[in-house]
Amino acid sequence: MIYFDNSATTKPFPEVLESFLKVSQQFYGNPSSIHRFGIDAENLLRKAQNQASELFGVEQEEIVFTSGGTEGNNMAIKGIALAHQNKGRHIITTEIEHPSVIEACKSLETLGFTVTYLPVDSNGIVKFADVKQAITKETILVSIMHVNNELGTIQPVEAIGKMLKEMPRIYFHVDHVQGYGKIPLDMNGTGIDLCTVSGHKIHGLKGTGLLYVKKGTKLFPLLHGGNQQSNLRSGTENLAGIVSLVKAMRLITEKSKTHSEYLKELNQQLRAELLAISFIKINTIEDQAPHILNISIPGYKPEVIIHALGERDIFISTKSACSSKKTDESAVLKAVGFSHDRTISALRISLSYYNTKEEIELFSRSLQRVVQQLSKVMG
Incomplete structure (x- = not known):
């Protein structure tokens, strides 16, 4: 074949499957439970979160585990829009984003938000000048993918992020699903406030992923309940999936270097x-x-x-x-x-x-x- x-x-790494099975068998306690079995699960969760933050080059509390790219993109876009709509109701994205970004933006248009869908040039790349020109006093979010999932074009997200650093009222989200493990992207100093990764694109398991949320970034949660993950994503954590995701991140990072x-x-x-x-x-x-x-x-x-x-x-x-x-x-x-x-x-x-x-x-x-x-x- x-x-x-x-x-x-992608086909999961064998080590990813092994880690998922081991955690499922040995650490199936609920991380929110106060007994020792639950505390063991919580300690493993914190360890995985710390490892993910090191691999991503960010702080531990800036990592939120999700079910994948679609949830991460929706959490970022809707979370920012709903939390900051009193400051403005304008969003900028491009015409070539993944459906989870395009449809999330369209859903917000039904709630009264305005979305600018920027064109791309003949190479499939959004122009930096077009992003800058589209910004208005109502703009609260710019969402642009790093690597296009159909063409493979690399968008100038670092340059855009540095520009947006000078506009602290505007948040910058990057869909890094197709880039992670192939095209390096530094979270520090590039003005990126939110960044999405999906496990099954990097030889991890389906239903796993993470969203980087820069410290101080306020989101309106998509899920309400037990206030897990700093109140950003309620629900019992998928511990086996999280550990397997971090394993995949580590292995794909090694592959990208060697x-x-x-x-x-x-x-x-x-x-x-x-x-x-x-x-x-x-x-x-x-x-x-x-x-x-x-x-x-x-x-x-x-x-x-x-x-x-x-x-x-x-x-x-x-x-x-x-x-x-x-x-x-x-x-x-x-x-x-x-x-x-x-x-x-x-x-x-x-x-x-x-x-x-x-x-x-x-x-x-x-x-x-x-x-x-x-x-x-x-x-």
Whole structure:
């Protein structure tokens, strides 16, 4: 099997599964219970939180564990909007954000908030000047992803964050789901107030993630109840999931250090082999996130190609897994300005540190054969 859909989800590290099972078996007490078994669970929770903060380069109390990227993005966007609406009701984001950001913003529009959806340039990158120009006296939040989940484009979040540092009334949220473990992002000195990470994108487990909340940032909680996690996310903590998340964070951080050039090499090989195939159009510009390459094969429905490759045990995707079952057209590619025949025929290939050069070669040959066979059938 060749698995090239790592931006949708990743295969869990064996150590992650082991840690989840061990904690589930040995530390199943409720961290809020006052007996020794509960206190042991609480101590493990605090230890995991401390380790996560060290890996993230922030303070322990700035880490809030969540169920993943969607919850983290909603917690950040709605939490800021509802807590600070007396200061302003304007939000800035981009047209190419993940659905969990776009839909969260749309939901706030029904409550009377105004949202500016910034365009991107022909490379799929938001312009720093456009962000600055969109700011008004009503702006309370800017939310921009670090790495786009379809194109792999890297957004200038550090530059934007430094600008927003001079405007303390405006909070800055970064969706770092596709960047963590591949593209470094420093939380210190870059003006980022909130940052989202998802466990299952970094060889962790589904249903795990975290949100960095800078000290002093006030959020309106999405969940009310027992006041766990500093009153920001009530509910009994998923201790086994949290420990497994931190394990995944540690392992992916080590991989990113020891294999820093490996994903780039795979990407360059993949790009070179696909460029040699005349009917393939590459949509991702060079020198972006090394694990994502977006292509189009005009005239062919992406789901037909995906199913044909699947019969050969090769797995890629169309776009974000959260929207891949909707209309064929990619909203991201449309926003970039690609022609209609490319926006409706897009395919996403997403790599991991465990993919190989041999898999790249086999995939490229298989894709070429699949399209040639389809062209014969289509006549």
